[in-house]
Amino acid sequence: MTTFLGLPTAPAGVGHLSSGRPFPDAARAALTDSQLRGNLGHATSTIRTKRARAVAEVPDWAQLRAAGAAIKDDVLANLDRYLLQLEEQVTARGGTVHWARDAGEANAIVTRLVQASGAREVVKVKSMATQEIGLNEALESAGIAAWETDLAELIVQLGKDAPSHILVPAIHRNRTEIRDIFVREMAAAGRPAPDGLTDDPAALAEAARLHLREKFLSARVAISGANFAVAETGTLAVVESEGNGRMCLTLPRTLITVMGIEKLVPTWRDLEVFLQLLPRSSTAERMNPYTSMWTGVTPGDGPSDFHLVLLDNGRTATLADPDGRSALRCIRCSACLNVCPVYERTGGHAYGSVYPGPIGAVLSPQLTGVAANKSLPYASSLCGACYDVCPVAIDIPTMLVHLRERVVDAGRPRALPSPERIAMAAAAWTMAKPSRWRRVLRLGRWGRPVVRRRILPPPVSTWAAARDLPMPPKQTFRDWWKDRG
Amino acid sequence: MKIALFITCLVDGLFPDVGKATVRLLERLGHQVDVPLDQTCCGQMHLNTGYSREARPMVRNFAEAFAGYDAIVAPSGSCVGSVRHQHPAVAHRMGDEALAARVDDVSRRVYELSEFLVDVLGVEDVGARFPHRVTYHPTCHSLRLLRVEDKPLRLLRAVRGLDLVELPDADQCCGFGGTFALKNADVSTAMLADKMTNILATDAEVITAGDSSCLMHIGGGLSRLRSGVRPVHLAEILAAT
Numbered sequence: 001m002t003t004f005l006g007l008p009t010a011p012a013g014v015g016h017l018s019s020g021r022p023f024p025d026a027a028r029a030a031l032t033d034s035q036l037r038g039n040l041g042h043a044t045s046t047i048r049t050k051r052a053r054a055v056a057e058v059p060d061w062a063q064l065r066a067a068g069a070a071i072k073d074d075v076l077a078n079l080d081r082y083l084l085q086l087e088e089q090v091t092a093r094g095g096t097v098h099w100a101r102d103a104g105e106a107n108a109i110v111t112r113l114v115q116a117s118g119a120r121e122v123v124k125v126k127s128m129a130t131q132e133i134g135l136n137e138a139l140e141s142a143g144i145a146a147w148e149t150d151l152a153e154l155i156v157q158l159g160k161d162a163p164s165h166i167l168v169p170a171i172h173r174n175r176t177e178i179r180d181i182f183v184r185e186m187a188a189a190g191r192p193a194p195d196g197l198t199d200d201p202a203a204l205a206e207a208a209r210l211h212l213r214e215k216f217l218s219a220r221v222a223i224s225g226a227n228f229a230v231a232e233t234g235t236l237a238v239v240e241s242e243g244n245g246r247m248c249l250t251l252p253r254t255l256i257t258v259m260g261i262e263k264l265v266p267t268w269r270d271l272e273v274f275l276q277l278l279p280r281s282s283t284a285e286r287m288n289p290y291t292s293m294w295t296g297v298t299p300g301d302g303p304s305d306f307h308l309v310l311l312d313n314g315r316t317a318t319l320a321d322p323d324g325r326s327a328l329r330c331i332r333c334s335a336c337l338n339v340c341p342v343y344e345r346t347g348g349h350a351y352g353s354v355y356p357g358p359i360g361a362v363l364s365p366q367l368t369g370v371a372a373n374k375s376l377p378y379a380s381s382l383c384g385a386c387y388d389v390c391p392v393a394i395d396i397p398t399m400l401v402h403l404r405e406r407v408v409d410a411g412r413p414r415a416l417p418s419p420e421r422i423a424m425a426a427a428a429w430t431m432a433k434p435s436r437w438r439r440v441l442r443l444g445r446w447g448r449p450v451v452r453r454r455i456l457p458p459p460v461s462t463w464a465a466a467r468d469l470p471m472p473p474k475q476t477f478r479d480w481w482k483d484r485g
Numbered sequence: 486m487k488i489a490l491f492i493t494c495l496v497d498g499l500f501p502d503v504g505k506a507t508v509r510l511l512e513r514l515g516h517q518v519d520v521p522l523d524q525t526c527c528g529q530m531h532l533n534t535g536y537s538r539e540a541r542p543m544v545r546n547f548a549e550a551f552a553g554y555d556a557i558v559a560p561s562g563s564c565v566g567s568v569r570h571q572h573p574a575v576a577h578r579m580g581d582e583a584l585a586a587r588v589d590d591v592s593r594r595v596y597e598l599s600e601f602l603v604d605v606l607g608v609e610d611v612g613a614r615f616p617h618r619v620t621y622h623p624t625c626h627s628l629r630l631l632r633v634e635d636k637p638l639r640l641l642r643a644v645r646g647l648d649l650v651e652l653p654d655a656d657q658c659c660g661f662g663g664t665f666a667l668k669n670a671d672v673s674t675a676m677l678a679d680k681m682t683n684i685l686a687t688d689a690e691v692i693t694a695g696d697s698s699c700l701m702h703i704g705g706g707l708s709r710l711r712s713g714v715r716p717v718h719l720a721e722i723l724a725a726t
Binding site for chain 2: 023024027028031341342345346377378379380381382383384385387388401403404405406407408409420421424425427428430431432433434437438441444459462463465466467468469470472473475476477478480481482
C-alpha cells in the first residue's frame with residue numbers, strides 16, 4: 001500500500017485540483033441557491049434521458065464499453081513505450097514534444113513558447129488539462145491574454161467565474177444570467193455585445209460569434225488540449241460541437257497542445273471505439289459535429305509551428321496505485337456527473353476542483369494525494385449510478401471506498417484519534433465477539449426514553465435534524481427467537 | 486436445504502418485526518430456518534467509511550458464524566452486497582489463506598430475500614395478502630450491486646389485495662448512504678426531500694423496500710412531515726396474510 005507514496009503528486013498552490021474548503025461546507029452553501037438547484041436539476045435530467053436513449057440504440061454497447069476499458073488498460077500498462085512512440089512520431093512529422101512533470105513546469109513551457117512567438121494574446125480551445133494547471137492565470141501574470149473560445153468557457157471567463165461541469169462548464173448559468181454577463185463584460189474583452197441584446201439563444205449565439213470571430217482572425221497562437229493522441233502516427237484529435245475549436249486549430253501560425261499523458265490510444269483502430277463511446281456518453285449525440293485531427297505540421301495548411309506538452313501532474317502517482325489507476329481510463333465524457341444525485345444537487349463548484357462529480361471525487365484526490373482532498377472521497381452515497389454509465393467501466397464506488405481507506409490510514413499515526421475513529425473502533429470491538437454484541441443489544445431498550453424525550457447527542461442529533469428516529473423495540477429479534485424456543 | 490437467517494445488526498436491534506416476518510414467510514413456504522446466534526454485523530459501515538482494518542474481525546466472525554449452511558438469507562440488499570462484494574477482497578488482503586477460502590465459500594451462499602425466493606425457491610406468489618396502496622423504492626445496492634431487477638416487483642404483484650403504484654424516478658438514491666447521511670447531512674436531506682416528494686405524489690399508504698436502513702431514513706423523513714405514509718419492509722408485506 002505504500003509503494004506509490006514516493007511518486008510526486010500534483011503540487012499545491014498551482015492549478016485547480018483542490019480548493020481547501022471541505023465538501024460538506026461548500027455543498028451546504030450550494031444547496032441554499034435555489035436558482036442553481038433549478039438550473040442543474042433541469043439540465044442534468046434532460047441530458048440523462050437523452051444519453052440513455054443514445055446508448056440504447058447501440059446493440060453492442062456492452063462490448064464497446066469492455067473494449068474501451070481494455071484499450072485504456074493496455075495503454076496504462078505500456079505507457080512508457082507508447083509515450084516514446086508518440087514523441088518519435090510527432091517529432092518525425094515536424095512537431096516538438098515537451099515533457100512537463102507538473103502544473104508549474106507545463107505553465108512555464110507554454111509561457112516561454114508564447115513569448116518566443118512574440119504574441120501578446122492567444123486563443124484557446126476548450127481544454128480540461130489547461131484548466132487543471134491554471135494556465136490562463138499563469139499567462140496573465142506574464143502579460144499574455146488568453147481568450148476562451150468555447151461558448152460556455154467564454155461565459156465562464158467573462159463572468160469571472162469557474163467551470164462547474166466537465167462538458168458544460170456554464171451549466172450553473174441560465175440564459176438571462178448569460179445575457180447580463182455578455183452586456184456587462186464583452187466590451188472590455190474585445191467586440192462589445194450588440195445593442196439591445198435579448199436572452200434569446202440565437203441572439204446570444206450571434207453575439208458570441210461576432211465577438212469570437214475577431215479573436216480567431218487576429219490570433220497568431222492557439223492553445224488546445226487533446227481528447228486523444230494516436231501513438232502509431234503521432235496524430236492528435238479534438239472532438240467538439242461548435243467548430244470554434246477547429247478555427248483555433250487551423251487559423252493561427254503556432255499551435256500548442258497540452259495533454260495529460262494518459263490520453264493515448266495505440267492505433268487508429270482503437271480510436272474508432274472511443275469515437276463511438278464518447279459522443280453518446282457525453283452529449284448524447286450519435287456523432288459529434290466536429291472531429292479535428294492533425295499530424296505534425298503540413299506546409300501551407302494550418303499551423304506551421306506545433307508543440308505538444310505532455311503533462312504528468314500526479315498521473316504517474318495515480319498509475320502506481322493498483323486500486324486507483326483505472327481512474328486514468330477516463331475520457332472526460334461527464335456521463336457520471338449527469339447521473340450523480342450528489343452532483344445534481346450541489347453543482348460542480350462544491351468539489352473545489354476542475355474535475356467535479358463522481359470522477360472528480362476519485363481523480364482529484366488521486367492526482368493531489370488524499371491529504372489535499374480529504375473530504376471528496378466521502379462526497380457520495382455509493383449509489384453506483386456512475387459506474388453503470390461509465391463508457392470505460394471505471395468502478396467509481398469501489399475506488400471511493402479505497403480512497404476512504406487511504407484517508408483513514410493517513411490519519412492513524414496521529415496521537416489523538418478523532419471521535420469518529422474512537423466510535424468506529426468501539427463498534428468494531430463490540431461486533432468482533434458475539435457475547436459483547438448480545439450485551440450491547442440489550443442496552444438498546446434504554447434508548448426508548450431518550451428517543452421519546454429527544455435529548456440527543458451527536459451524531460444522532462445530526463440525523464434527527466431532518467428525520468425522526470425509530471423507537472427501539474422492547475425486545476430484540478434474537479431474544480424473540482430464543483423465547484420462541 | 487439448510488437455511489440460515491442473516492438477521493443484520495440493524496434488524497436485530499431496531500426492527501425485529503422484519504426478522505420475524507422473514508422467519509414466518511420462509512416457514513410458511515415449508516422451510517426450516519436456523520438463526521446462528523454467533524452472528525453480529527457484516528461490517529459494511531466500517532468498510533464503506535474506510536475502516537477496513539477494523540472490519541477484519543467482523544469478516545472473520547461472519548464466515549465462522551455461517552459456515553456449513555446451504556443458503557444464508559438476509560432481508561437487506563446492502564448487507565448482502567457487502568458480504569458478496571467486499572468480504573472476499575478484505576479476506577484476501579488479510580493474507581490468511583484458510584480464512585480467504587472460507588469467506589469465498591460462504592459469501593457465494595448469501596442471498597437477498599427476493600433473490601432467494603425467486604431464483605432459489607422459484608416462487609413469486611408467496612400466498613400473502615396486503616390490502617393497501619403501496620409504492621416500491623428499489624434500494625441502490627439491490628438494484629446496482631446485486632441486480633435484483635424486478636424480482637421484488639414480481640413478488641409484490643402476486644400479493645392479494647395489494648394496489649401497486651409506480652414510484653416516479655424510483656431508481657434515484659434516497660440519500661441514506663450509511664455514514665454519508667451524517668458526513669454530508671445537508672446533501673442527504675436534499676436527496677431525501679426529492680424522494681419524499683415522489684412518494685407523496687403516488688398517494689400510497691405504504692412505502693416499501695428491501696432494506697431497513699434506507700426505510701429508516703425515508704420513514705424518518707416521512708414521520709417528521711407527519712405525512713401518514715408508513716415504511717414497511719418487503720418481508721413484512723410478503724409475510725402478511
